[in-house]
Amino acid sequence: MKVALFATCFNDTMWLGTPRAVVTLLERLGCAVEFPTAQTCCGQMLTNTGYADEAVPLVRSFARVFEPYDAIVVPSGSCTGSVRQQHAWLARRAGDPGLEKAVTDLTPRVYELSEFLVDVLGVTDVGAYFPHRVTYHPTCHSMRMIRVGDRPLQLLRAVRGIDLAPLPLAEECCGFGGTFAMKNADVSVAMGADKARHVRETGAEVVVAGDNSCLAHIGGLLERQRAGVRTLHLAEVLASTEESRA
Amino acid sequence: MSRTFVGMPKFPIAAHTALADTQLRRNLGHATATIRAKRAAVVAEVDDWEERRVRGAEAKDRALANLDTYLLELEARLVEAGATVHWARDGAEANAIVVDLTRAADADEVVKVKSMATVEIGLNEALEAAGIRAWETDLAELIVQLGDDLPSHILVPAIHRNRSEVREIFLREMAGAGRPAPDDLSDDPARLAEAARLHLREKFLRAKVAVSGANFAIAETGTLVVVESEGNGRMCLTLPDTLISVVGIEKLLPTWDDLAVMMQLLPRSSTGERMNPYTSMWTGVTPGDGPQHVHVVLVDNGRTDVLADVEGRQALRCIRCSACLNVCPVYERVGGHAYGSVYPGPIGAVLGPMLRGTQGEVEKALPYASSLCGACFDVCPVRIEIPELLVHLRTRVVDESRGGFPSAEGLAMKMTALTLATSGRLEKAQNAATLTGRLLGSHTTLGCLPWPLTSWSNARDAPAPPKQTFRQWWRATHDGGRP
Known part of the structure; x- marks a missing residue:
């Protein structure tokens, strides 16, 4: 099986620890992974802000770069959702049936990280060690757009040493929402303030999620409060071992 | 005279003000949490809820795909049953019809059943301009009307008020509109309901004309349906001699079987009840029983524009249950007024710009009033893909702005696209x-x-x-x- 990592532009640029953890984790599980360096971005920020025309070249480039692979692993529920649920629409809108076909052929091979681990590799215990009190925030797009269900929690429960605290009102949006965080900053912060409060109620040291975008928002609020809670992507917890801790 | 939504600020500005209103935040947080829990409990009882959602969506899609023939069937059955059918292209035409019919009945007042369509077309204001008083009889609409306020929720228009505020409004305003509230009125819900009941009763008994909307209009028999909780609607629909129903053309259902599907979906989704207390159905005129002059005003007011939009037409499936409002984290924090239009919340952010177009500042901002969290789609009983429709509308807003001087955002997005074009x-x-x-x-x-x-x-x-x-x-x- 030829496996590619789609790091996502945001992780590639701002959060190298996350795609690096995916590589470490998959290699530990005996799965060779490639990073096609021509990759850039799924275009979600453009699409969701209304700039569909500008997003189409990114759809085209995504389909071309990842076409040769059997599985494409994405450490983001949101970017996975954009590829699966928006790329075909963008291709159709651009009046490009060839691209639409390429996209619909490709998207069944695009997996969010927890889907790839549980459904494709068939593992829930990935041999991780993370002796901290953790609460898990299910991001909206992992939960309601691509429906990862409890796969991330299955993976977290199998981590040795972890003290997993349930997050109150976990399924409520944190308020990030892409450019919503800027265009409607007041509402975004009001939603995030409640999410941060629920995180603090758990007494967790670490809040974990499958999307660094949501974590940047939640973490930005917690950091501003000097709350003493750090954020970590699911991949980094799963890559953590006694020898190499996250 | 109630206020109107015309000239309200766009969403981010209105939301900033609403977020600072601590009483509003508390009232809304409490009310939406309560109704969310009720809905979740009664929906969980139904094993095949997902199948019912699919059937509900299919029924509405079938009606919308053949709306032209079904509307003519509805008209024919209504006329056979003794009703008079009027067609209105927009709100102004519909309002003029209702004014004329009220005058023809020699009336200077009407009692009203809660109706979103009549709020949408500004009927109360049109009646007032013609010297006709319109009395809202739904408890929450009464609170809004007496308080010179605006509805902030599709189902619970006074959701932004708590009971002590309701008591103050009743004590201050009821006397000016009819029977006063008792001096010793408390904020006990039973006492408040009693005051409203006594205040409204004299209006029910006096009125010659009632105005209603309809939740559904069944084409195969020409039957209109009103679903309600309080019984005030039943009073309006049975006591006066003339009944005028203002019905959006998308309310149509082909058959009674379709109604059965809707009645399984609507009460659980809207009030979180297995079945609502009052469901009234009437088919034209029944000689010697109930209104003897029955009029139905079928209103377009932008609906055929929505129907022409292949991607957007699913928004017309909406049965106004409000489940998407109650579950929306944005609505819960800012309330309905911030949306600056009759239909608030996620479905309002879709329906408003679709019905009115995306030229106005309020309408341009509404599709962005969402974090696209998707909670609205999950609770929608007719499976309207609200997040996708919001993205489609954002695309429309951006596309309509192309060609002119680019905005700062437009430039930033173009720069981003260029940067991301190659590794x-x-x-x-x-x-x-x-x-x-x-x-x-x-x-x-x-x-x-x-x-x-x-x-x-x-x-x-x-x-x-x-x-x-x-x-x-x-x-x-x-x-x-x-x-």
Whole structure:
């Protein structure tokens, strides 16, 4: 099986620890992974802000770069959702049936990280060690757009040493929402303030999620409060071992 | 005279004000949490809820796909049953019809059943301009009307008020509109309901004309349906001699079987009840029983424009249950008035711009009044893909602005698209970021960012750019150090 990592532009640029953890984790599980360096971005920020025309070249480039692979692993529920649920629409809108076909052929091979681990590799215990009190925030797009269900929690429960605290009102949006965080900053912060409060109620040291975008928002609020809670992507917890801790 | 939504500020500005209203935040938080829990409990009782949602969506889609023939069937059955059918292209035409019919009945007042369609077309204001008083008889609409206020929720228009505010409104305003509230009125819900009942009863008994909407209009028999909780609707629909029903053309259902599907979906989704207390159905005129003059005003008011939009037409499935409002984290914090239009919440952010077009400042901002969290789709009983429709509308707003002088946002998005077009360009931009990261030394977070990023950093710290990108790490460790 030829496996590619789609790091996502945001992780590639701002959060190298996350795609690096995916590589470490998959290699530990005996799965060779490639990073096609021509990759850039799924275009979600453009699409969701209304700039569909500008997003189409990114759809085209995504389909071309990842076409040769059997599985494409994405450490983001949101970017996975954009590829699966928006790329075909963008291709159709651009009046490009060839691209639409390429996209619909490709998207069944695009997996969010927890889907790839549980459904494709068939593992829930990935041999991780993370002796901290953790609460898990299910991001909206992992939960309601691509429906990862409890796969991330299955993976977290199998981590040795972890003290997993349930997050109150976990399924409520944190308020990030892409450019919503800027265009409607007041509402975004009001939603995030409640999410941060629920995180603090758990007494967790670490809040974990499958999307660094949501974590940047939640973490930005917690950091501003000097709350003493750090954020970590699911991949980094799963890559953590006694020898190499996250 | 109630206020109107005309001239209200666009969403981000209205939301800023609403967020600071602590009483509103508390009232809404309490009310939406209660109704969310009720809905979740009664929906969980139904094993095949998902199948019912699919059947509900199919029934509405079938009606909408053949709306032209079904509407003519509805008209024919209504006329056979002794009703008079009127067609209105827009709100102004519908209002003129209702004014004329009221005058023809020699009446200077009407009692009203709660109806979103009549709020949408501004009927109360049109009646008032014609010297006709319109009395709202739904408890929450009465609170809104007496308080010179605006509805803030589709189902519970006074959801932004708590009972002590309702008591104050009743004590202050009821006397000016009819029977006064008792001096010793408390904020006990039973006492408040009693005051409303006594106040309304004299209006029910006096009225010659009633105005209603309809939840559904069944084409095969020409039957209209009103679903309600309080029984005030039943009073309006049975006591006066003339009944005028203002019905949006998308309310049509082909058959009674379709109604059965809807009645399984609507009460559980809207009030969180297995079945609502009062469901009234009437088919034209029944001689000697109930209204002897029955009029139905079928209103377009932008609906055929929505129907012509292949991607957007599913919004016309909406049965106004409000489940999407109650579950929406944005609505819960800002309330209905911030949306600046009759239909608030997620479905309002879709329906408003679709019905009225995307030219106005309020309508341009509404599709962006959502974090696209998707909770609305999950509870929608007719499976309207609200997040997708919001994105489609955003695309429409942006496309309509193309060709002119580009906005700052437009320029930023074009620059982003160009940067992301090739990995080479992305890498150049990343190199600038990592250089900044190295210059920042040990800083891992930033407390303030330059404009326009201040809207992020005003309340949130931001991560400092890292000293290395992932692709630099990959090259160094996996790609044989190739550049």
